Amino acid sequence: MASLNPIQLEKENSYWVKAQLAVLYTKEGLEPFVCNEIQQFQLKCLDDICYSNGLLSGTLCSSCCTENLVKCPTNKICSVGRGKCRYHRNAAKRFNPAGCPNKICHNFTTEIQNVHRYSDPSYKNTDATQWCGNFWEVAKCFMPPDGYADKASAAETDFNGIISIILNHKAFQGKIKEDLNNKTNMFERARDIGRDVRHSPKPEVEDSDLKKYFHLLRQLLSDPGYLAKDTHAQDAKNKLTELENGTLVINEQCMEKVRRDSKQKLKYELITWYNTKHSTVHLSPLTDAFPTPLAGFYIMPEVDIQTNLPDGRKETTRVKSLGDLLTSGRNVPLEIYLSAVAGLGKTAFSKYLAITWCQAHKNDEMYNLFKDEELEAVSGFEFLFLIILRDSAKVCDVDNMIEQQVIQYLPCSSSMPEVFLKDLLKDILRDEQCLVILDGLDEWTHPDNNCTKLPKSVPHRYARDKCVILTTTRPWKLGVSNLEISQIHKTIELVKLNEDKTREFNLNAMKILKRNNED
CATH class of the missing domain: 3.40.50.300 (P-loop containing nucleotide triphosphate hydrolases)
Structure with a gap:
């Protein structure tokens, strides 16, 4: 494991490490709060669905995939070209207008849709076959639409994903005093900090910016609705204070947090x-003007x-x-x-x-x-x-x-x-x-x-x-x-290529050449 520590970095670079840690500590402080709320939402959905449909309490379903529940075409999900949707790609993955045979999953979709602040769940992220047994698959419906499908837990999810759940799930407003409908609320501004730190164009953070980061993140963890009394949030807040004051030693364990996050980036x-x-x-030197995507063409x-x-x-x-x-x-x-x-x-x-x-x-x-x-x-x-x-x-x-x-x-x-x-x-x-x-x-x-x-x-x-x-x-x-x-x-x-694969290759090539000529 690398032995790098902030002492080996320039002053501005050591501020970069502190900024990374500030965001990571804040995320850790929010994780239990988010997990608990999503898990409660999952359980309530299942209870309500069973009650409303006359089902035995505890009735579950794991047979409906997400594609079965999403109508085609759906904006930002379906990619329909030449009459074929890449999302609903085969019979097993087609939308089922009859709904879930167990009367669970399509009703779960309605519940998710109703509590999403913008009525726009990120279905591409999630595996509906796990909704009844894995609350984090439900949580992923409230994250940004790309980059979270493989995140199996809160610990694997980045700061942007965690904050997005709070902002997009309307039920969180009940435990947060800050008005989450306000586009400049501190959770939105904290998300901006996470993006700035993660995607900074240079490996430096100014002292004045670092102070602003610490101030806002502590303010967020002090929201009087719930977080001000939450042990995990307050532990994170204390770490931010110690990190800013220099009393928190940035040891190998701290640097490993930064490394793990940086690896994902x-x-x-x-x-x-x-x-x-x-x-x-390129199919041939004669088609250099039309690069051919390998996906869907390569055999x-x-x-x-x-x-x-x-x-x-x-x-x-x-x-x-x-x-x-x-x-x-x-x-x-x-x-x-x-x-x-x-x-x-x-x-x-x-x-x-x-x-x-x-x-x-x-x-x-x-x-x-x-x-x-x-x-x-x-x-x-x-x-x-x-x-x-x-x-x-x-x-x-x-x-x-x-x-x-x-x-x-x-x-x-x-x-x-x-x-x-x-x-x-x-x-x-x-x-x-x-x-x-x-x-x-x-x-x-x-x-x-x-x-x-x-x-x-x-x-x-x-x-x-x-x-x-x-x-x-x-x-x-x-x-x-x-x-x-x-x-x-x-x-x-x-x-x-054997005869069958050669035939398939030729058909793919002809389709692409025809498409290029049409364009």
């Missing part, structure tokens, strides 16, 4: 980066997995599952080499892995274009780093490639102190399940520098037990790399 910036930078390919090829047998022979097994490519039984191979001749789509495969990972961790309207098996295969990786090796001709170290080709293009490169961000990346690569994709080994050679590390046939990397490195290359390059068997845990080879 970096993760979602990665998702935005890949969806912007690596989500398209996952079959692959052959080569296994080294004890007698020196190689055994080849054809698999169709993406999960089988990234695992070996219960083990995760840390060094995977994927080879394919020119034209079979190594780069497209790499990019598709990246955007599939994005959807697995932050689904949007494109989510339904991905297969559940593919999403599950990459969901276990908390972070993914895609490196195009031809763009790192002067770099020989994987960590430096990630910094120069990915991290420096993310907003966090300017909003976090440089020394903090470097240590954060080291933490991630060492402690988190990561997938690093090095695309195009055949387009990279070791630069002529003073590096003495061996071997020089592949980029240098540290041995990490949670970091999987997938390298793509043409077969000839792998053949001349002279890597030992111990350095290659799995070898896979892309094969040509």
Whole structure:
């Protein structure tokens, strides 16, 4: 774990750490209050629904998915193009006008709609099959519409999400004196502070701004309606006072809070980066003017997995599952080499892995274009780093490639102190399940520098037990790399699309070309 502490930072940067902690402590102080209110709302809904419909007390339902309860089309949820909704993507996911067979879920939807301040619940966030048993799935209906689908608890939810629940659920007004209908109420202003701190364009906070942050957040935690008497809120308020006065020691535990929050920020910036930078390919040089989105177009090829047998022979097994490519039984191979001749789509495969990972961790309207098996295969990786090796001709170290080709293009490169961000990346690569994709080994050679590390046939990397490195290359390059068997845990080879997949690919291509011509 990194040993960075505020003493190593410039004064303005140490204020940045204090601002981060102030927001995190405030969130922790609000969590029990929010959880209790949402849980009470969930239980009341279930009791009222059972009573109103003549059902036995305790009647529950877990069979209706959210799509079954949301009419089509619904603004901000349904994406209807060419007569097909991506949200209600198949028979099992269609809106059910007859309602819940147990008379629970569609009535629950009405209850949620009625208490939402703007009558606009974030249904994309939530899994209705869990509404009866998991109150946090209900809470997610009151959060912003994007980025919260994978948040399983209050602890995993950021400050913006927690504050949004208070602002959007009308019942909270009963325990808060501040008028939440007022657009300048202190909860709205606190949410602005959270956004300013989290998305600051520079890793500095002025002393005057920090004082304003402390003052408003303490004021919020002192609201006389309920929070002024709440133990958790007052504990958080006391921490803010000590933090501002310098009597709260910012120790390793404090810095770990900041690191965890910063990792989540970096993760979602990665998702935005890949969806912007690596989500398209060109069908051919003649169609460069029309980049083609991989989602809904790409066809996952079959692959052959080569296994080294004890007698020196190689055994080849054809698999169709993406999960089988990234695992070996219960083990995760840390060094995977994927080879394919020119034209079979190594780069497209790499990019598709990246955007599939994005959807697995932050689904949007494109989510339904991905297969559940593919999403599950990459969901276990908390972070993914895609490196195009031809763009790192002067770099020989994987960590430096990630910094120069990915991290420096993310907003966090300017909003976090440089020394903090470097240590954060080291933490991630060492402690988190990561997938690093090095695309195009055949387009990279070791630069002529003073590096003495061996071997020089592949980029240098540290041995990490949670970091999987997938390298793509043409077969000839792998053949001349002279890597030992111990350095290659799995070898896979892309094969040509079979007849059925070729037909599917051609149909997808024709649809896209036709659409481009119409545009």
